[in-house]
Amino acid sequence: MADRIKPFAILSPDRDRKDGKPRRNVGRPAVIDPDATAACALRLFDEFGYDAVTMEQVAKAAGIGRKSLYRYFASKADLVWGGSLPVGSKATAMLEGKKGKDAEAAFETLREYARVGTEDLDPEVTRIRLRLTNQHRELAGYGYGFLAERGRIISEYLERSGVEQPRAAYLGAAVISVIHAAWVLWALSEDSDPSPYLEDAIGVVL
The missing domain is CATH 1.10.10.60 (Homeodomain-like)
Structure with missing residues (x-):
C-alpha cells in the first residue's frame, strides 16, 4: 500500500x-x-x-x-475531527456571551445555528469525515468531547435567554445531538444538500 x-x-x-x-x-x-x-x-x-x-x-x-x-x-x-473545528468555532461565536430577547427568539437563533457549515464545508471531505466517525468507535468517542462542549454552550445561551434549568441543559444536549445525527444521515445518503436534513432534525426538538 x-x-x-x-x-x-x-x-x-x-x-x-x-x-x-x-x-x-x-x-x-x-x-x-x-x-x-x-x-x-x-x-x-x-x-x-x-x-x-x-x-x-x-x-x-x-x-x-x-x-x-x-x-x-x-x-x-x-x-x-480537526477540519470541523473552524465551523464549530463559527457556530459558537453566534451564541457565546449573547442571549435572545426571549425563549422563542433564542430558538430561532438555534435554527440558524443548525445550518452553519452548509456553505463553508467541502462536501466531499465532510462526507468522508462523517462516514469515518460513524464507522469507528474510537473516532466517535474522540468527538464526544467536542459535541459535549457545544451542547454546554447552547445550554448556557438558552439559560441567558430565559430558559430555566434543567430544560436548558436537556435542550442543549438534544440540539447538538440531532444536528450531528442529521449530518451523519446526509453523509450516508447520495443527496448533495444537507440543509433539509438539518431543518428536519432541529424541528424535532424546537
Missing part, C-alpha cells in the same frame, strides 16, 4: 522548480495548510482504510515531515 500513496504536495511556498518539487528557503520551516493536510489524510483513510494508514504515510502524501505533521495533529483522530 505504501508504494501506492502518492504525494499530494500541499506545501507553501509555491512550486517553481523545474522538477516540480516545492521550493524551500534554507533555514525557514515550510508553511503548512492544516485544512489541506487534514483533507489529504481523509482521502487516504477513505481509499486505504483508517486503520491501515499511518501518520508517517500521511506526512509523506502531504509532502511534509513527520515532525511538522505532529506539530499540528497529535493523532489520526485529530486529522479526522
Whole structure:
C-alpha cells in the first residue's frame, strides 16, 4: 500500500522548480495548510482504510515531515475531527456571551445555528469525515468531547435567554445531538444538500 500513496504536495511556498518539487528557503520551516493536510489524510483513510494508514504515510502524501505533521495533529483522530473545528468555532461565536430577547427568539437563533457549515464545508471531505466517525468507535468517542462542549454552550445561551434549568441543559444536549445525527444521515445518503436534513432534525426538538 505504501508504494501506492502518492504525494499530494500541499506545501507553501509555491512550486517553481523545474522538477516540480516545492521550493524551500534554507533555514525557514515550510508553511503548512492544516485544512489541506487534514483533507489529504481523509482521502487516504477513505481509499486505504483508517486503520491501515499511518501518520508517517500521511506526512509523506502531504509532502511534509513527520515532525511538522505532529506539530499540528497529535493523532489520526485529530486529522479526522480537526477540519470541523473552524465551523464549530463559527457556530459558537453566534451564541457565546449573547442571549435572545426571549425563549422563542433564542430558538430561532438555534435554527440558524443548525445550518452553519452548509456553505463553508467541502462536501466531499465532510462526507468522508462523517462516514469515518460513524464507522469507528474510537473516532466517535474522540468527538464526544467536542459535541459535549457545544451542547454546554447552547445550554448556557438558552439559560441567558430565559430558559430555566434543567430544560436548558436537556435542550442543549438534544440540539447538538440531532444536528450531528442529521449530518451523519446526509453523509450516508447520495443527496448533495444537507440543509433539509438539518431543518428536519432541529424541528424535532424546537
